[in-house]
Amino acid sequence: MTVALSSREIVSQLGGKFPGAVAEAGKDSVLVKGDALTQVARYLKETDGLKFEYLNYITAVDYYSYFEVVYQLTSLDHNRSVILKTRCYGRANPSLPSLTGLWQGADFQEREIYDLMGIKFEGHPNLKRIFLWEGFEGYPLRKDWNR
Amino acid sequence: MEIGPEGKQIYPAEEIDRHEGQIIEEVKAASIESIPDPDAWLEEPQRNILLTSVDAIINWARRSSLWPAACFPACCAAEIMAIEGPRFDLSRFGMEILRASPRQADLMITAGTLTWKMAPAVRRIYNQMPEPKWVIAMGACGISGGIFRSSYNVVPGYNKIVPVDVYVPGCPPRPEALIYGIQLLQKKIAKAHAVPDLPKFKMPKIPRL
Numbered sequence: 001m002t003v004a005l006s007s008r009e010i011v012s013q014l015g016g017k018f019p020g021a022v023a024e025a026g027k028d029s030v031l032v033k034g035d036a037l038t039q040v041a042r043y044l045k046e047t048d049g050l051k052f053e054y055l056n057y058i059t060a061v062d063y064y065s066y067f068e069v070v071y072q073l074t075s076l077d078h079n080r081s082v083i084l085k086t087r088c089y090g091r092a093n094p095s096l097p098s099l100t101g102l103w104q105g106a107d108f109q110e111r112e113i114y115d116l117m118g119i120k121f122e123g124h125p126n127l128k129r130i131f132l133w134e135g136f137e138g139y140p141l142r143k144d145w146n147r
Numbered sequence: 148m149e150i151g152p153e154g155k156q157i158y159p160a161e162e163i164d165r166h167e168g169q170i171i172e173e174v175k176a177a178s179i180e181s182i183p184d185p186d187a188w189l190e191e192p193q194r195n196i197l198l199t200s201v202d203a204i205i206n207w208a209r210r211s212s213l214w215p216a217a218c219f220p221a222c223c224a225a226e227i228m229a230i231e232g233p234r235f236d237l238s239r240f241g242m243e244i245l246r247a248s249p250r251q252a253d254l255m256i257t258a259g260t261l262t263w264k265m266a267p268a269v270r271r272i273y274n275q276m277p278e279p280k281w282v283i284a285m286g287a288c289g290i291s292g293g294i295f296r297s298s299y300n301v302v303p304g305y306n307k308i309v310p311v312d313v314y315v316p317g318c319p320p321r322p323e324a325l326i327y328g329i330q331l332l333q334k335k336i337a338k339a340h341a342v343p344d345l346p347k348f349k350m351p352k353i354p355r356l
Contacts, residue, residue: 133264135168140299
């Protein structure tokens, strides 16, 4: 069974390495600021002892005042998983750095989030709509999208 | 697809996407009205309703060997797999052939929810089937969009895209229900005029001597 890693261990390690990056820590999840996302993700992927080399999924949630993008990472060597979250404030042009450089599987998932929520990912090699067609107006899974 | 410097693929230009989007918007704009079901040939009173024996033989041949075309977007396809299995055997009707090519098919069983993005492809499969061809709309999503009717991407029923002969309700319809629908289609085919009417032959004007 892959155990969900308690966030306290990660938070102390991250707080030491990247001061100010970690905003909050829930029971299983770590909330990171958007500009520190790539560094924290690379640190989680590559440090011995953490080695979170498998990206389970990326998904996005629309709370009205912000979008929250959720990543779940799993370490196959140590058999545990952790949830990483970031927030994008502002509905007009939300954007985040893309993690396709670290995990190739992030490619299609970020395209899906762009297609349905409108969050742009900088550095993505091919950011275009994946389920809906080019020319579709709006982003359907936002809470304020009304046909 | 080109291969770039690091061995990674370079994705093609956006014109293909824009062209595809335009096609989808055109299909969507043209599908506000449903295509009427092809029932007219069943009810025309002026034509001779007695079928000739040639008609009877051709209709028997056509309805006893319907070959389905593969058009299985979603979950109803599992019921088609069940039908093709040994318990609800479809090959007792001569229909076990399920080749992927629509050119060799005469029946399109539309098993699954249709999205606007897939709609031009389904229309193209229908266009590629040679006459005579029939369509069975399977499941609630096939009849009217079903439980997903209000979605931003779902076509409200296959009859917006192709003309449908038989509607089989269910979510998914049990294999016995689909077999009943196929039998109804076979009864419908039995009433068709298979031999086209000859054009009326006009006698040439012969002057009376």
